[in-house]
Amino acid sequence: MNVDPDLLRSRLGDRRARTAMVLGSGLGGLVDVLDEPVRIAYGDLPGFPQSGVSGHSGELVWGLLNGVPVIVLSGRIHYYEAGDAAAMRPALEALKAVGVEILVLTNAAGSLKPELAPGSVMLIDDHINFSGRNPLIGEPSDARFTGMTEAYDAALRRHMREAAAAEGLTLSGGVYMWFSGPSFETPAEIRMARLLGADAVGMSTVPETILARFLGLRVVAASVLTNYGAGMTGAELSHQETKDMAPKGGAVLARILAAAVPRF
Numbered sequence: 277m278n279v280d281p282d283l284l285r286s287r288l289g290d291r292r293a294r295t296a297m298v299l300g301s302g303l304g305g306l307v308d309v310l311d312e313p314v315r316i317a318y319g320d321l322p323g324f325p326q327s328g329v330s331g332h333s334g335e336l337v338w339g340l341l342n343g344v345p346v347i348v349l350s351g352r353i354h355y356y357e358a359g360d361a362a363a364m365r366p367a368l369e370a371l372k373a374v375g376v377e378i379l380v381l382t383n384a385a386g387s388l389k390p391e392l393a394p395g396s397v398m399l400i401d402d403h404i405n406f407s408g409r410n411p412l413i414g415e416p417s418d419a420r421f422t423g424m425t426e427a428y429d430a431a432l433r434r435h436m437r438e439a440a441a442a443e444g445l446t447l448s449g450g451v452y453m454w455f456s457g458p459s460f461e462t463p464a465e466i467r468m469a470r471l472l473g474a475d476a477v478g479m480s481t482v483p484e485t486i487l488a489r490f491l492g493l494r495v496v497a498a499s500v501l502t503n504y505g506a507g508m509t510g511a512e513l514s515h516q517e518t519k520d521m522a523p524k525g526g527a528v529l530a531r532i533l534a535a536a537v538p539r540f
């Protein structure tokens with residue numbers, strides 16, 4: 277079911293935004309730093325995908341981030357919730373229909389690099405989709421042959437790095453590898469991911485990036501690393517750990533994003 281763009285437009289009134297953001301698990305705190313927020317529950321936007329994952333709320337919030345109008349999607353639906361890689365398509369199409377041009381994707385992820393400790397933030401330079409799934413499967417138009425050479429926009433990534441530097445923070449880049457979840461990876465899968473060149477693993481973002489590029493949106497994305505990949509420390513992984521650790525890196529990411537959006 278598609279979202280009616282007129283309904284979203286009428287709920288937003290004359291508020292518009294060039295930039296939209298999708299918040300990952302436990303990163304909802306970004307909404308609290310928006311000025312003049314207007315909150316719309318996904319339930320009031322028929323067709324908007326509702327996530328059943330704890331740590332994800334379900335609302336669209338318009339507001340000013342460091343003086344810049346943005347639309348924040350607090351809560352996303354994941355492939356693993358219903359086996360639909362295109363689950364976020366109606367939401368992204370609705371954003372595009374109300375004038376969004378830039379999509380900022382955030383997520384919680386497992387770190388594959390010893391120097392990227394839990395609580396740190398990684399800018400996504402590129403991704404690996406080794407899942408065999410793609411949200412454009414079944415799309416009939418030739419636009420399905422979407423180029424992914426610069427999936428993560430080079431200029432937006434530069435703005436993120438410069439914004440971080442201006443905040444006195446270093447922001448290293450890396451490769452994010454998508455696993456379907458919802459079970460975490462095995463230690464053997466994590467060793468494979470490292471061999472293939474991944475720096476972080478997670479259960480979201482990649483299908484959204486593909487959809488966004490298909491729709492002609494520019495994408496920039498960042499991971500908050502909540503744990504080391506399975507087998508790297510011997511500790512068992514849990515969603516509770518993700519929710520507990522995400523706010524720490526989330527606060528750093530919120531600072532970087534606030535400094536970055538005026539540069540976009």
Ligand code: HPA
Nearest residue numbers: 384385386477478479518
């Ligand atoms: N793997 C996949 N997704 C995740 C992880 C992980 O280790 N941590 C947070 N999200």
